Structures are given as structure tokens and as C-alpha cells.
Amino acid sequence: MPFQLDHVTLELSGRAVLRDVSLSVAPGERVVLLGVNGCGKTTLLRALDGLAFPAAGELRYAGMPLTARALDDATFRRRFRSEVGLLFQNVDGMLFNPTVADELAFGPRQLGALDVDARVRRWAEALELVPFLDRPPFELSGGEKKRVALAAVLALDPKVLLLDEATANLDPAAAARVVELLAALDVTTVATTHNLSVVEELGDRAILLDRAGGGILFDGAPAELLRDEALLVRSGLAHRHAHRHGSAEHAHFHVHDAE
Known part of the structure; x- marks a missing residue:
């Protein structure tokens, strides 16, 4: 298993955002983490990337x-950082090189890859970044920066992709292209979103987190979750809207799709 969590509790500023979570992610699985802002999605991704650690319980990567x-050990750290890539929701902190080409080349160079130029070209073409290769990243729009950061992660050739709101800040056409690209990759993927319209394209397994920090409300097929309106309301991803027509009252469920 790439990841195994046993009774894990994660805290943020001393407050538990996830309690007693147990789950595993199998090789090649495409998992979507859902929940409202503040439910612990990003904190869980940070833990999977070795940037945060459980206050209780055990988290393992590939059995370790x-x-x-563990990350103080140079051999394990090099293996882990080469195999697991994280895309932040706010990518400004990920971009620090003088040009887009340098951004895409930075990770492979650090790992001593022999095909750096080929990796840069491959992912620049895949994410339509070729016209920007000689430009400084800070000059780009938010959506363009997001694509640069994703290309830089993919240039590492990771076995596991951790994606925090991968389609945020992208226009609909660019978001659709990114989702299509991600679906074609042969890697283990854990992606967060609160945009229900892309859940089935992003993954074949959906995990819904409790907005109160209690843990997991649902773990199963995305289509099954999307049919459970009551559970979506309970989680905060949808709400029940009632209105009257004369003496008759009608109720509709509204889904929160905006990122």
C-alpha cells in the first residue's frame, strides 16, 4: 500500500481537524477527498506528503x-520525495525559479535525472506551457501558474500525486483539460475538492470528511455519494432550500459546485 493510516488524529494549531481516521490507499487508486473548507482535507494531504505528522495513531508509506x-534518513527521504509529489492549492510558494523552464527542470535536476530537457518539453506540451517557457512565473496569471506548478510536479515522474484543489483558479476549458490529463496518468492519486461536478472524473473512490473534524462520513463510489443528498447536506456540500407557492411548500437540494 502506498499509504496506510491507523487511528490517525491530525491537529492544526492545537485543534484536532481529523480524529481517529483509519484508511488505506492502494497502488494505482484514484481517490477524491471531499469536504467543506476547514474539514481537514489539506492537513491530511500535508500529512501524506510528510509535512505534518499525526498527534496520535500511525501513518505508513509503502509499509514504512x-x-x-524517518525523513531524517537521507535514503528514505530521497526515495519518498522522488515518488510522492504534492500540488498546493496556492501555488505561489512553489514557484521561485527565474523562468518557467527552470521551474519544470528544478526537481528532475535535484534528483539527478538524465532526461531533464525531455521531461520539460513533455509536460510543457501536455499543459500548454510552451509559449511561457522563457517567461518568469510571477508574470503569469493564477491559472497559468497552477499549470506550471502541476507540470513541475509531474516532471518528477512521481508514483503518487497529491493534489489540493487541482482545478482551482482554472477557467472551465483549462480545468477540463487538466482533469482529462490526470485521468490518463498511471499513478496513485489523492485529490481534494469541494467541487462536486468534477468528482467522478477525478477519481473512482470518494472519501467525504466531516466538517466538524470527526473523521470520515463516506468512503465508496463517487456516484453513490452524489446520489445521497441527505449526506451531502449533512457535510455542508449541499443545502436544502425550501420555498412556498401559495399554500404549497417545495424543497430543493442545492449543490455547492464553486471552488
Whole structure:
């Protein structure tokens, strides 16, 4: 298993955002983490990337404990960082090189890859970044920066992709292209979103987190979750809207699709 969580509790500023979570992610699985802002999606991704650690319970990567001590070991750290890539929701902190080409080349160079130029060209073409290769990233729009950051992660040739709101800041056409690209990749993927319209394209397994920090409300097929309006309302991803026509009252469920 790429990841195994056993009774994990994660805290943010001393407050538990996820409690007693147990789950596993199998090789090649495409998992979508859903929930409202503040439910712990990003904190869980950070833990899977070794940037945060459980306050209780155990988190393992490929059978090995994923701890600060483990990442102090140079051999494990190099393997883990080469195999697991994280795309932040706010990508400004990920971009620091003088040109887009340098951004895409940075990770492979750090890992000593022999095909850096080929990787840069491949992902620049895949994410329609070729016209920007000689430009500084800070000059680009938010959506263009997002595509640069994703290309930089993919240039590492990771076995596991962790994606925090991968389609945020993208226009509908660009978002559709990114979702299509991600669906074609042969990698393990854990992606967060609160946009229900892309859930079935992003993954074949949906995990819904409780907005109160209690843990997992649902773990199963995305289509099954999307049919459960009551559960979506309970999670905060939808709401029940009642209105009257004369003496008759009607109720409709509204889904929160905006990112």
C-alpha cells in the first residue's frame, strides 16, 4: 500500500481537524477527498506528503512509518520525495525559479535525472506551457501558474500525486483539460475538492470528511455519494432550500459546485 493510516488524529494549531481516521490507499487508486473548507482535507494531504505528522495513531508509506525521524534518513527521504509529489492549492510558494523552464527542470535536476530537457518539453506540451517557457512565473496569471506548478510536479515522474484543489483558479476549458490529463496518468492519486461536478472524473473512490473534524462520513463510489443528498447536506456540500407557492411548500437540494 502506498499509504496506510491507523487511528490517525491530525491537529492544526492545537485543534484536532481529523480524529481517529483509519484508511488505506492502494497502488494505482484514484481517490477524491471531499469536504467543506476547514474539514481537514489539506492537513491530511500535508500529512501524506510528510509535512505534518499525526498527534496520535500511525501513518505508513509503502509499509514504512512516515515520521519526522524517518525523513531524517537521507535514503528514505530521497526515495519518498522522488515518488510522492504534492500540488498546493496556492501555488505561489512553489514557484521561485527565474523562468518557467527552470521551474519544470528544478526537481528532475535535484534528483539527478538524465532526461531533464525531455521531461520539460513533455509536460510543457501536455499543459500548454510552451509559449511561457522563457517567461518568469510571477508574470503569469493564477491559472497559468497552477499549470506550471502541476507540470513541475509531474516532471518528477512521481508514483503518487497529491493534489489540493487541482482545478482551482482554472477557467472551465483549462480545468477540463487538466482533469482529462490526470485521468490518463498511471499513478496513485489523492485529490481534494469541494467541487462536486468534477468528482467522478477525478477519481473512482470518494472519501467525504466531516466538517466538524470527526473523521470520515463516506468512503465508496463517487456516484453513490452524489446520489445521497441527505449526506451531502449533512457535510455542508449541499443545502436544502425550501420555498412556498401559495399554500404549497417545495424543497430543493442545492449543490455547492464553486471552488
